[in-house]
Amino acid sequence: MINNVTILFFLFFVFISSSFAYNKNIEKLIDNYATVEGFSSVKIKEPAKTLPNMNKQQSNALKDLLEGVDMIRVLKMDKNKASKEVNEKFSNEVNSFKPGEGFKELLSVKEAGSFVKMHIKESATKDVTDLLMIAGENSQITLIWFNGKLDLEKIQKSASILPKLLK
Amino acid sequence: MKVNYEQIDILIERYYQCETSLEEEELLYNYFTSDNVAPNHKVLVPQFIYLKNNDDSKLSDNFDKKMIDMLNQKQNNSFKLPKVFHNLWKYSAAAVIMIGFGLIYYINSSNIEVTGNSELSEEDFAYKETMNAFQLISESLGSAGEHFQSFELLNRSLEQINQTNYFENLKYLDKIILKESK
Numbered sequence: 001m002i003n004n005v006t007i008l009f010f011l012f013f014v015f016i017s018s019s020f021a022y023n024k025n026i027e028k029l030i031d032n033y034a035t036v037e038g039f040s041s042v043k044i045k046e047p048a049k050t051l052p053n054m055n056k057q058q059s060n061a062l063k064d065l066l067e068g069v070d071m072i073r074v075l076k077m078d079k080n081k082a083s084k085e086v087n088e089k090f091s092n093e094v095n096s097f098k099p100g101e102g103f104k105e106l107l108s109v110k111e112a113g114s115f116v117k118m119h120i121k122e123s124a125t126k127d128v129t130d131l132l133m134i135a136g137e138n139s140q141i142t143l144i145w146f147n148g149k150l151d152l153e154k155i156q157k158s159a160s161i162l163p164k165l166l167k
Numbered sequence: 168m169k170v171n172y173e174q175i176d177i178l179i180e181r182y183y184q185c186e187t188s189l190e191e192e193e194l195l196y197n198y199f200t201s202d203n204v205a206p207n208h209k210v211l212v213p214q215f216i217y218l219k220n221n222d223d224s225k226l227s228d229n230f231d232k233k234m235i236d237m238l239n240q241k242q243n244n245s246f247k248l249p250k251v252f253h254n255l256w257k258y259s260a261a262a263v264i265m266i267g268f269g270l271i272y273y274i275n276s277s278n279i280e281v282t283g284n285s286e287l288s289e290e291d292f293a294y295k296e297t298m299n300a301f302q303l304i305s306e307s308l309g310s311a312g313e314h315f316q317s318f319e320l321l322n323r324s325l326e327q328i329n330q331t332n333y334f335e336n337l338k339y340l341d342k343i344i345l346k347e348s349k
Contacts, residue, residue: 034282034283035282035283038283039282039283040281040282040283040284040292040296041280041281041282041283042279042280042281042292042293042296042297043279043280043281044278044279044280044293044297045278045279046278047297049278050278050279050290050293051293051294051297054290054291054294055294065301072297072300074296074297074299074300076283076296107307107308109307109310116307118304118307118308131304133300133303133304133307135303135307142300142303144300144303144304146300146304152308155301155304155305155308156304156305156308156309157305158301158302158305159302159305159306159309162298162301162302162305165298165301
């Protein structure tokens with residue numbers, strides 16, 4: 001009797017945890033630094049429902065842009081505010097970071113004083129489900145993670161409407 | 168043998184009413200197996216011959232016991248609910264409670280979580296950071312696209328150069344062939 005109940009609880013928690021599991025490596029990296037001095041982070045679930053309310057004039061454009069995105073996470077380190085040790089540790093971690101199984105590198109650009117790395121993960125149906133970008137320039141390193149059903153072309157073209165969306 | 172057909176008719180009627188004695192039935196069997204069957208009774212001959220031939224079949228002594236055993240066996244073989252379902256209502260209740268907790272957790276968990284912000288409201292900060300993220304990604308993708316376009320342009324130019332050289336080579340070969348032929 002007890003065994004059966006235990007199994008039921010176990011299955012339930014496996015189901016729940018698998019429903020909420022996105023990508024452990026990225027999540028772990030962000031969670032490790034989100035509350036450290038010199039870092040800021042943002043986590044938005046279902047941004048297409050939340051963010052359009054914050055810019056009612058452009059809500060339709062926002063909805064269109066965010067459609068299909070289930071979650072956005074941003075982690076930013078301000079090198080001037082973080083301690084030297086943390087700065088070095090985070091930089092090393094980010095440089096050698098492997099986002100996990102299924103991810104492939106979309107682009108990697110290194111220029112004087114800056115770098116950009118972009119990884120994507122595709123589903124079996126070739127839909128882009130994750131986009132991870134790590135960018136570093138001057139005084140800050142930014143890690144951006146989009147999860148959902150992503151349209152890269154739409155994201156790329158968002159540059160044309162972003163000036164309207166930025167308050 | 169003289170047959171009293173009226174008596175036979177009465178016996179037949181009583182036979183079908185299940186009122187005949189064993190002796191009377193024996194009398195009827197004898198009649199139907201004899202050559203003196205009346206034409207109006209001939210239709211009943213096969214039936215009585217069959218009954219006479221199967222007269223010996225009797226139920227065995229342990230028939231009742233066999234039947235009871237068979238019924239018990241059938242009962243034992245009938246579909247039984249697996250043990251795990253015996254307390255189905257308990258599992259259902261536990262599942263409902265857990266789903267309830269899950270829903271409460273899901274509803275209560277905020278859609279926006281922010282750390283390291285001291286200047287703006289959480290929503291404004293999240294909005295600003297998201298738009299900045301879009302800008303950064305868009306710029307990087309655009310810049311990468313430009314790089315790829317430049318590479319493509321370079322490749323095309325190289326191809327053109329190679330093609331030009333190829334035609335030059337052909338022209339040179341053509342000249343040599345012409346000279347040789349003269």
